[in-house]
Amino acid sequence: MAATALPVNDRFLEILERLSEKSIEDYYNPYQRFAWPPTLDENRMWTSPDLLTVYGTEHYDRLDEDTLRRLSKWESINFYSLNVHGIRELLIEVVGRIHMPGFEVPSDFFHHFIGEENEHMWFFSEFCRRYGGKIYSSMTMSADSAWESEVENFLVFARILFFEELVDHYNTRMAQDDSLCDTIRQVNRLHHQDESRHIAFGRELVSLLFTRMREAVSAERLREVESYLKRYVVFSVNSLYNPHVYRDAGIADPLGLRNALLADERRRVQERKAIRKPLAFFLKTGIFSDDTLPVL
Amino acid sequence: MTDGLQQVKDWILKRHPERDDIPNDLDLIENRLIDSLSFVEFVFLLEQHSGRTIEMETLEVDSLRTLDAIEAAFFLAEVK
Numbered sequence: 001m002a003a004t005a006l007p008v009n010d011r012f013l014e015i016l017e018r019l020s021e022k023s024i025e026d027y028y029n030p031y032q033r034f035a036w037p038p039t040l041d042e043n044r045m046w047t048s049p050d051l052l053t054v055y056g057t058e059h060y061d062r063l064d065e066d067t068l069r070r071l072s073k074w075e076s077i078n079f080y081s082l083n084v085h086g087i088r089e090l091l092i093e094v095v096g097r098i099h100m101p102g103f104e105v106p107s108d109f110f111h112h113f114i115g116e117e118n119e120h121m122w123f124f125s126e127f128c129r130r131y132g133g134k135i136y137s138s139m140t141m142s143a144d145s146a147w148e149s150e151v152e153n154f155l156v157f158a159r160i161l162f163f164e165e166l167v168d169h170y171n172t173r174m175a176q177d178d179s180l181c182d183t184i185r186q187v188n189r190l191h192h193q194d195e196s197r198h199i200a201f202g203r204e205l206v207s208l209l210f211t212r213m214r215e216a217v218s219a220e221r222l223r224e225v226e227s228y229l230k231r232y233v234v235f236s237v238n239s240l241y242n243p244h245v246y247r248d249a250g251i252a253d254p255l256g257l258r259n260a261l262l263a264d265e266r267r268r269v270q271e272r273k274a275i276r277k278p279l280a281f282f283l284k285t286g287i288f289s290d291d292t293l294p295v296l
Numbered sequence: 297m298t299d300g301l302q303q304v305k306d307w308i309l310k311r312h313p314e315r316d317d318i319p320n321d322l323d324l325i326e327n328r329l330i331d332s333l334s335f336v337e338f339v340f341l342l343e344q345h346s347g348r349t350i351e352m353e354t355l356e357v358d359s360l361r362t363l364d365a366i367e368a369a370f371f372l373a374e375v376k
Contacts, residue, residue: 137352141335228333235333243340255344296337 023112046076077132161202165278346370
């Protein structure tokens with residue numbers, strides 16, 4: 001991993017201390033916190049309508065109410081499944097770096113981070129298994145590659161930050177949506193509360209790692225990193241469009257619907273709302289030179 | 297080459313304009329024509345053109361490594 005020390009400054013140290021204290025003060029036992037009713041009402045929406053992948057297109061208007069409700073259920077199971085797999089993968093990376101050279105300063109906060117993420121993975125998986133009877137399978141293939149350690153360290157935490165910010169858009173919206181049941185709002189509210197600390201930490205760490213990486217690699221390599229990270233942004237957004245969800249919701253031609261939605265520019269408008277904050281961060285820090293995104 | 301495989305090949309070539317052709321035995325993953333970020337899109341493309349459901353948990357990456365392997369696993373199985 002990294003042998004070079006992080007270029008930490010007073011600001012980073014103060015933020016780390018404040019966030020660690022807050023992690024301790026706000027600590028809760030997730031295993032006692034949720035009431036977990038035996039079932040959730042199938043006649044209500046499980047996802048806010050404007051967060052559904054068909055929203056803003058003619059498919060939203062053409063689907064009847066029952067289908068939209070089923071879609072909202074399975075899209076919610078998919079969303080929490082993506083969280084389970086995303087957390088599983090990020091934990092592997094963070095555990096691989098805690099107390100290793102280059103990460104001496106943030107290692108203490110990593111303990112809070114790992115503990116909290118493990119608990120989030122638990123309540124998301126509990127939700128999926130209790131109310132969906134399954135966790136949708138991971139769609140990732142681990143066959144990559146050989147970035148140098150400065151780049152790999154940056155990319156690991158940039159991916160984690162993007163994933164957390166994307167998820168937080170959904171959590172924030174659903175925690176406030178009165179039309180959703182208490183359990184769904186609570187899951188989203190608690191996750192948002194913890195993630196606001198992780199995002200604050202992630203922004204500082206990614207900025208420092210970017211500074212360190214920029215000094216270590218060529219301009220050409222930086223362009224490759226930007227290109228990869230932009231593809232990761234699109235990959236993450238595309239994972240919300242799951243044909244297995246459309247099939248479970250009883251929609252005909254699930255792959256056809258996915259292709260239609262991915263080709264529909266009106267969906268880009270909705271997606272930009274979900275990724276506005278992380279994209280603005282990547283632009284402000286110079287990680288992205290512009291906000292154009294590729295097609296995968 | 298089956299029609300389905302030709303469409304798969306065209307999809308890859310469209311994403312790699314630097315290439316004119318893809319030999320049937322070229323390792324698509326080792327040569328980074330398919331990577332972890334394009335993998336899901338690629339699996340959905342295979343589902344669409346082969347008409348088969350692919351379970352990610354049980355998918356053998358080796359069955360996707362070359363055009364020959366893809367043809368054997370997804371487009372020729374019926375006539376074997």
